[in-house]
Amino acid sequence: AQTVTQSQPEMSVQEAETVTLSCTYDTSESDYYLFWYKQPPSRQMILVIRQEAYKQQNATENRFSVNFQKAAKSFSLKISDSQLGDAAMYFCAYRNSLGGSEKLVFGKGTKLTVNP
Amino acid sequence: EPEVTQTPSHQVTQMGQEVILRCVPISNHLYFYWYRQILGQKVEFLVSFYNNEISEKSEIFDDQFSVERPDGSNFTLKIRSTKLEDSAMYFCASRQGRQGDTEAFFGQGTRLTVV
Numbered sequence: 001a002q003t004v005t006q007s008q009p010e011m012s013v014q015e016a017e018t019v020t021l022s023c024t025y026d027t028s029e030s031d032y033y034l035f036w037y038k039q040p041p042s043r044q045m046i047l048v049i050r051q052e053a054y055k056q057q058n059a060t061e062n063r064f065s066v067n068f069q070k071a072a073k074s075f076s077l078k079i080s081d082s083q084l085g086d087a088a089m090y091f092c093a094y095r096n097s098l099g100g101s102e103k104l105v106f107g108k109g110t111k112l113t114v115n116p
Numbered sequence: 117e118p119e120v121t122q123t124p125s126h127q128v129t130q131m132g133q134e135v136i137l138r139c140v141p142i143s144n145h146l147y148f149y150w151y152r153q154i155l156g157q158k159v160e161f162l163v164s165f166y167n168n169e170i171s172e173k174s175e176i177f178d179d180q181f182s183v184e185r186p187d188g189s190n191f192t193l194k195i196r197s198t199k200l201e202d203s204a205m206y207f208c209a210s211r212q213g214r215q216g217d218t219e220a221f222f223g224q225g226t227r228l229t230v231v
Contacts, residue, residue, distance in 0.1 A: 033218045043205055045159070045222035052218065091159060095218075101172055102147060103161040104209075104220060 002027045004094050006107035013082045014115050020067075021077045021110045023092030031097045034068065034075045035104070039089040048090070051075065053097070079112075087114045118142040122208050122223035129198055129230055137193045137226045139208030146213040148191045149220060150183065152176070152204040159207065165191065166213070198230045 003026045013019035025034070036048040051059045051068050059066050063083075067076045079086055092107040121140045129135050141148050150162040163173045163183055170183065182194045191210075195202055205227050209220040 035219060037222075042224070043153075043227075044224040045207060045209075047219050047221070050219050093159075095220075097218075102164050102166075102211075103149070103172060103174075104151070104159075105161070106159040108158045 002094050002105045004092050004105050004107040006092055006110050008110045010111045010113070012113040012115060015082055015084060017082055018078060018080045019082055019112065021090050021112065023075045023077070023107055025073050025075065025094050027073070027094065029096055033095045033097055035093040036066070036077045037091045037093060039091060049077065082114050084114050084116060087112055120208055120210055120221050120223035122226050124226060125224065126227045127229070129228070131200060131230055132197050135195050135198055135228065137206050137228070139191045139223055140189050141191055141208065141210030142221060144212060145210035147211040148185070149209040150193045151207045151209065153207065154204045200230050203228055203230045
């Protein structure tokens with residue numbers, strides 16, 4: 001079974017600075033998807049960024065980018081120019097891409113605090 | 117922008133009562149899911165639904181749980197006899213499922229409190 005590990009329960013960053021959230025995963029599959037979801041205090045799950053495992057290029061969405069290391073099974077999220085609105089729980093998630101389980105497997109989350 | 121909507125946003129029920137949580141997935145999506153998140157814990161998969169049947173379910177999804185797509189728009193989760201430990205945030209999600217599609221879109225959640 002696939003597992004996702006987020007080793008940082010909490011992180012903090014100064015406004016306008018850069019922060020990196022870590023995520024590792026375990027799978028025997030070669031093709032899959034990885035996601036970062038943001039959960040603000042409202043508790044809604046909001047997709048931040050996604051990465052297809054077959055793509056070597058790291059995904060980028062404005063201030064959010066990932067460092068995807070397939071061999072190391074690592075998928076970290078970098079937030080540049082942090083803003084107060086970035087404060088939230090961040091969940092890393094995995095999904096198979098071809099057949100088998102369609103479910104998302106989540107890590108335990110990292111609580112990000114942004115200090116003014 | 118299309119979104120997944122869930123009702124109610126908060127439900128309080130007595131232990132042993134039946135509850136139905138409702139979701140309206142995005143209209144052209146084919147895959148539907150329920151997840152739950154107990155306060156302070158990670159999001160856990162409950163069940164996936166495709167082509168009018170359950171395609172996968174977790175160990176949590178026992179005989180007390182059922183899902184239904186009664187018409188072309190709604191997707192419901194029923195808990196027959198609620199327990200205290202069913203108190204959690206329940207998220208509905210949907211995914212288009214066509215070629216090139218990847219991510220699931222989540223609703224805003226229903227907070228279920230069993231007293």
